[in-house]
Amino acid sequence: MDVSILVVNYNTCRLTLDCLQSVYASKTQYRYEVIVIDNHSSDGSVEAIRAAYPEIRLIANEDNTGFAKANNQGMEVASGRYILLLNSDTLVQPDTLDTMIQFMDTHPEMGASGCKVILPDGSLDKACKRGFPTPSASFYYAFGWSKRYPDNPKYNQYQLGHLSPDDEYPVDVLVGAFMLVRRETIEQVGGLDETFFMYGEDIDWCYRIKQAGWGIYYYPRTYIVHIKGGSARRRPLKIIYEFHRAMWVFHRKHYKQQYSWITNMAVYAGIAVKFGMAFLKNKLSAPVKPDSDEQSRTEVKA
Known part of the structure; x- marks a missing residue:
């Protein structure tokens, strides 16, 4: 198996079905398996996914284990030489799997890679290429210096806004919505840290991957669409x-x-x-x- 695609679902039935449809529409020479981990959804997701894609390996949890733990469950049963974390609210392109696996096959020094991630309006999901949140990087980002000086590397250490999203280069952090990771890398550094229930687990994983000596690369020769509805209105x-x-x-x-x-x-x-x-x-x-x-x-x- 070339790649094991892990999709965590929690009450996103329609989005997950659309995501899976985009995966199965891939034009790829590689062998892949899809593993869906459901975190005790109440919207009929398990039944709908099983009916639409009986070939999928589906893990139905009896409670909401969190994003990190659910992905780790998928890794435990995955057989691919690469593991792909893929959000349930994403749509891959027909060439995405081929483009990214070919890149990883020709760059054995890379532990993980990510493609360009765009939002439904065509703008960049800036989380797809980041630096580590050091104290200085976090300060400049949190208090608006990066927006004030968008072309200055000093003030854009976190979101790397001074670098073109159409160029390829090494980065510190990828986004968990799409992260292709080499199996040997996971065997060395371990899976996601389950201390992070949601948010931050992708940053922590990338930090450990780089600490172990592996490279991390942003490769925008293909893209996915991330259908997240950012809003300033009230959140839980x-x-x-x-x-x-x-x-x-x-x-x-x-x-x-x-x-x-x-x-x-x-x-x-x-x-x-x-x-x-x-x-x-x-x-x-x-x-x-x-x-x-x-x-x-x-x-x-x-």
């Missing part, structure tokens, strides 16, 4: 909490020992302030259901 508190908790977990795990206590306290204070601002903004906004990306990852049951 759990989503806001997990987003900011992931920042804290990542810094404590990887950067705490590298920086002084003053810097660490400043980082933690910054996360707290940002969380407070997000919470207040959310309270003053109109309610909205979680977007498709959040539904595929989110909400621990109380």
Whole structure:
């Protein structure tokens, strides 16, 4: 098996079926398997997916295990020499699998790669090519310096906005919506850290991959569409909490020992302030259901 495609589903039945249809429409010379991990959906996803694609290996969890753990479940039964993390709210192109596997086959030093990711309006999903969230990179991003000086590398360390999305180059971080990872790399560094229930697990994985000496590459010779409905309206508190908790977990795990206590306290204070601002903004906004990306990852049951 060349590639095992892992799709985590949580109450995104229609989106998941569309995603799977795009996968099976691929024009590829490679052998692939699809593994769907359902996190106890209540929208009839399991029955619908089994009926439409009986050949798929479907793991039906009895509770919502989280995004990281669900993907790890898929990796445990996967047989491909590559593992592809693919969000349920994405659409791959007919050439995506061939283009990305060919790249990895000809670049054995690469532990992981990602393609260009665009939103339904044609704009770039900026999470598809990032730098690590160091204290300075996080500061410039969180407080708007990267937007103020979009062409300055110093202020764009996180989203790499100064680099063209149409060029290819090594990066620090890919997005978990589409990440092609070599099996040997996973055997060396392990799977996703389940401390991250949602958000941050892709950054942590990329950090460990690079620490182990593997390369990570952004390769925009093909693309996928990421159908996430970003909105400034009200979101469940759990989503806001997990987003900011992931920042804290990542810094404590990887950067705490590298920086002084003053810097660490400043980082933690910054996360707290940002969380407070997000919470207040959310309270003053109109309610909205979680977007498709959040539904595929989110909400621990109380």
